[in-house]
Amino acid sequence: VGQENINTNIVTLTRYLNEEQTKYSEATGDFTLLCHALQFSFKSIAYYIRRASLINLSGLAGSANSTGDDQKKLDVIGNDLFIAAMRSCGRVRILVSEEEEEAIEFPAGPNAKYAVACDPIDGSSNLDAGVSVGTIFGIYKLSDDAKGTKEDLLRPGTDLVAAGFTMYGASAQLVMTMKGGPVNGFTMDDNLGEFILTHPDMRMPKKRSIYSCNEGNSKYWDVATREWCDTIKNAEKPYSARYIGSMVADAYRTLLYGGIFAYPADSKTPKGKLRILYECGPMAMIFEQAGGQAVDSNMARMLTVVPESIHDRSGIFLGSYDEVQLVIDIHKKHG
Numbered sequence: 001v002g003q004e005n006i007n008t009n010i011v012t013l014t015r016y017l018n019e020e021q022t023k024y025s026e027a028t029g030d031f032t033l034l035c036h037a038l039q040f041s042f043k044s045i046a047y048y049i050r051r052a053s054l055i056n057l058s059g060l061a062g063s064a065n066s067t068g069d070d071q072k073k074l075d076v077i078g079n080d081l082f083i084a085a086m087r088s089c090g091r092v093r094i095l096v097s098e099e100e101e102e103a104i105e106f107p108a109g110p111n112a113k114y115a116v117a118c119d120p121i122d123g124s125s126n127l128d129a130g131v132s133v134g135t136i137f138g139i140y141k142l143s144d145d146a147k148g149t150k151e152d153l154l155r156p157g158t159d160l161v162a163a164g165f166t167m168y169g170a171s172a173q174l175v176m177t178m179k180g181g182p183v184n185g186f187t188m189d190d191n192l193g194e195f196i197l198t199h200p201d202m203r204m205p206k207k208r209s210i211y212s213c214n215e216g217n218s219k220y221w222d223v224a225t226r227e228w229c230d231t232i233k234n235a236e237k238p239y240s241a242r243y244i245g246s247m248v249a250d251a252y253r254t255l256l257y258g259g260i261f262a263y264p265a266d267s268k269t270p271k272g273k274l275r276i277l278y279e280c281g282p283m284a285m286i287f288e289q290a291g292g293q294a295v296d297s298n299m300a301r302m303l304t305v306v307p308e309s310i311h312d313r314s315g316i317f318l319g320s321y322d323e324v325q326l327v328i329d330i331h332k333k334h335g
C-alpha cells in the first residue's frame, strides 16, 4: 500500500465528541463524559457477547423482566454493565432499562442533568444462534426543576437530545445522532479499542423495495396494514423480504440499504410489542435525522408519541421516507 493511502487523521468517537463539545460555548462537558461512559458500556457488552459461548454465558438467566420477556444471562450482564457505566459517570440522574421494572435513581449530583433510557441487549432471543444483537439508548436532558423521577422520561421523542444504537455484528457498529444533527456511524477497531468514524452523515435512500416484518403476525394485522403488505408483495417488481428478528440489525440494514421495518400493533398485541422509550423513540430519531420517517400504528409521527409508563409499547413503521409514506397513504384511504 502506497504511503499516501494510510489515513493518519483518524476520527475516533472520543475525538468526535470532544470536537462537538467545542461547538457549544455553553457546553460543560457533562454530555461528553456521559457519552464516554456509554462508549465503554458498548465495549464491555461487546466483549462478553463475543465470548458468551466460551464462558457459559449463553442461555437463559432463569428470570423474566417486567415486560414479560425471559431474560438471557447476557440481558442481565449487559444491564449490569450499562447501569455501572451510567452510575459511575456521575452525569445521569435517572435510568430506565428494559431489564429493570422501576427506573433507577442515581444520587442527584450537581452535574447529573441527564435521563437515559436503554435496551441493553436488543434481539436477545437470537443470542444463542449467533445472530447480531445490539444496545439501544436515548438521552433526555432534565429540566431545571426536575425531581429525578421516572416522570422525567414520560416525554415525546422530540425532547431527546441524543439517541443511537450499537449493533454487535461482524464488527461493533455504533450509530448515533444528536438533536438536529447528522447521523454518524462508528466502527469499533478491536486492536485500537476505539470506535472510528466510518459513516459520517448517514442519509437514507428515499425508497427501496425491501420490507422487514414478522409476517407470522399478519392474520392479526388491521385491514390497512394487510393491504400495504399485499400491495408491496404484488408490486410490478415485488419487494424483497428481509427479517432478522433483532430490531437493531433490521434497523441498521434499513438505514444503510433503505426499505421499511414494521412491527404493527395488532389484535394480539393492541399496544404493539416494541417499547417506546428504548426501542421506538431512539430509532425514530435516528431515522428522521437520516431523512426517513417513523410512525406508530395510528400513523402518528413516532417522535410525538408520549409513553404512559416507562415500559409502554407502540406499533411502529420505520424506514425510507417514501416507503413509510406508502403505509400512511394506504391507512388514510381506510380512514
Ligand code: AHG
Residues within 6 Å of the ligand: 069, 098, 119, 121, 122, 123, 124, 125, 214, 245, 246, 247, 248, 263, 273
Ligand atoms: P428485546 O430482545 O430487546 O426484548 O427486543 C426484541 C424485539 C426486537 O429486537 C425485534 O424486532 C422483535 O423483538 C422481534 O419480535 P418477534 O420475534 O415477535 O418478531
Ligand code: MN
Residues within 6 Å of the ligand: 069, 098, 124
Ligand atoms: Mn427482551
Ligand code: MN
Residues within 6 Å of the ligand: 119, 121, 122, 123, 247, 279
Ligand atoms: Mn429490544
Ligand code: MN
Residues within 6 Å of the ligand: 075, 098, 119, 120, 121, 122, 123, 124
Ligand atoms: Mn432487550
